[in-house]
Amino acid sequence: MTIRLGYIGVEASDLAAWARFADAICGFAVETLNAGLACRFDARARRILVLPGSRDDLAFAGFEVDSEAALEQRVARLRGAGVAVSPGSDGEAALRGVTRFFRFDDPNGTPFELATGARDGGEVFRSPLVAGGFVTGDGGLGHIVLGTADLPGSERFCVDALGAGLSDRIHDRIGPLPVTVSFLHLNPRHHSIAYAGLPMTLPKRLNHIMVEAAALEDVGLAYDRARDAGVPITRTLGQHPNDRMVSFYCRTPSGFDLEVGWGGLRIETTPWSPGRYERFSTWGHQSGERLS
Numbered sequence: 367m368t369i370r371l372g373y374i375g376v377e378a379s380d381l382a383a384w385a386r387f388a389d390a391i392c393g394f395a396v397e398t399l400n401a402g403l404a405c406r407f408d409a410r411a412r413r414i415l416v417l418p419g420s421r422d423d424l425a426f427a428g429f430e431v432d433s434e435a436a437l438e439q440r441v442a443r444l445r446g447a448g449v450a451v452s453p454g455s456d457g458e459a460a461l462r463g464v465t466r467f468f469r470f471d472d473p474n475g476t477p478f479e480l481a482t483g484a485r486d487g488g489e490v491f492r493s494p495l496v497a498g499g500f501v502t503g504d505g506g507l508g509h510i511v512l513g514t515a516d517l518p519g520s521e522r523f524c525v526d527a528l529g530a531g532l533s534d535r536i537h538d539r540i541g542p543l544p545v546t547v548s549f550l551h552l553n554p555r556h557h558s559i560a561y562a563g564l565p566m567t568l569p570k571r572l573n574h575i576m577v578e579a580a581a582l583e584d585v586g587l588a589y590d591r592a593r594d595a596g597v598p599i600t601r602t603l604g605q606h607p608n609d610r611m612v613s614f615y616c617r618t619p620s621g622f623d624l625e626v627g628w629g630g631l632r633i634e635t636t637p638w639s640p641g642r643y644e645r646f647s648t649w650g651h652q653s654g655e656r657l658s
Contacts, residue, residue: 454468611630
C-alpha cells in the first residue's frame with residue numbers, strides 16, 4: 367500500500383510572477399482559478415496549487431493513496447499514533463483535484479494531507495518546453511525538503527505515522543553550521559520528504575520542491591531558460607551522492623527553491639540499508655550564481 371506526494375499548495379504574494387515562472391521556465395501548464403493558479407506537468411489535473419497570500423511558503427503537502435480503503439487505513443494509523451486528523455470539505459477537495467482528503471500537521475506544524483481519488487486532466491499533457499516530460503507515476507510528483515529544529519522527532523513521525531522508510535542521511539555544513547538531512551521514502555522514489563535539522567527557526571517551512579525531468583537535456587534547457595530570464599540560480603548543475611540526481615536549483619517567486627533534476631535513484635530493494643554521506647554534492651551545486 368504505497369503513498370505518494372500527490373500535490374502541493376503554495377501561498378504566494380505574486381501570482382502573476384508565479385504564472386510566468388511556471389509557464390516560461392518550468393514548462394508547466396498553468397490554469398487560472400478563482401482561488402489562484404493550478405500547475406500541471408503530467409496526467410494529473412493539479413500538481414502545484416498557487417494560492418494568494420502573504421506567507422510565500424508551503425501551505426500544504428498532499429499525499430495520495432489509491433483507494434478509500436487505503437485512505438481509511440492511513441488515517442487510522444495516524445490516529446493510532448496520536449496525531450489529530452480532520453476531514454477536508456468537498457469544496458477544498460475539488461480545489462485539490464481529489465475526491466476526499468484529511469488534514470494533519472507534522473511535529474513542526476507543517477500542514478500535511480492524505481487524499482484519494484486524484485483527478486486526471488482532460489487532455490494529454492505535453493509540455494512545449496520539456497519534450498521528454500516529467501517522471502511521476504508511482505513516485506509521485508517529486509519531493510519536498512523541510513527545515514526542522516527537531517530532526518529525530520520529525521524522522522520518527524514519518525516512519526511511525528506515515529510508514530516511511532529512512533533512505534539515508536547526509537552530514538555536512540552550510541557555512542559555519544553543521545547540518546544533518548534525513549531522507550525518507552514512501553515509494554520507489556529515493557525520497558518524497560527530507561528534513562534538514564537546523565539549530566534555529568527558519569523564516570520558511572519549505573526549503574525546496576523537486577521535479578524530475580525524464581531527459582537530462584531538459585534539465586540543461588531549463589537551466590538555460592532560468593539564466594536567460596534572470597532567475598537566480600541558487601545551486602549550479604551538480605549531482606547528489608545519495609540519490610545520484612543530476613540537478614540545479616533556482617529561486618521561485620516565493621523565495622524558496624525549485625530543484626529540477628534527472629536520473630534519481632529508485633529504491634526497489636527490500637529491506638533497504640540506509641547510508642551515511644558526508645557531503646551534499648559529489649560535484650557541482652556551487653552556490654550564489656546570479657546571471658542576467
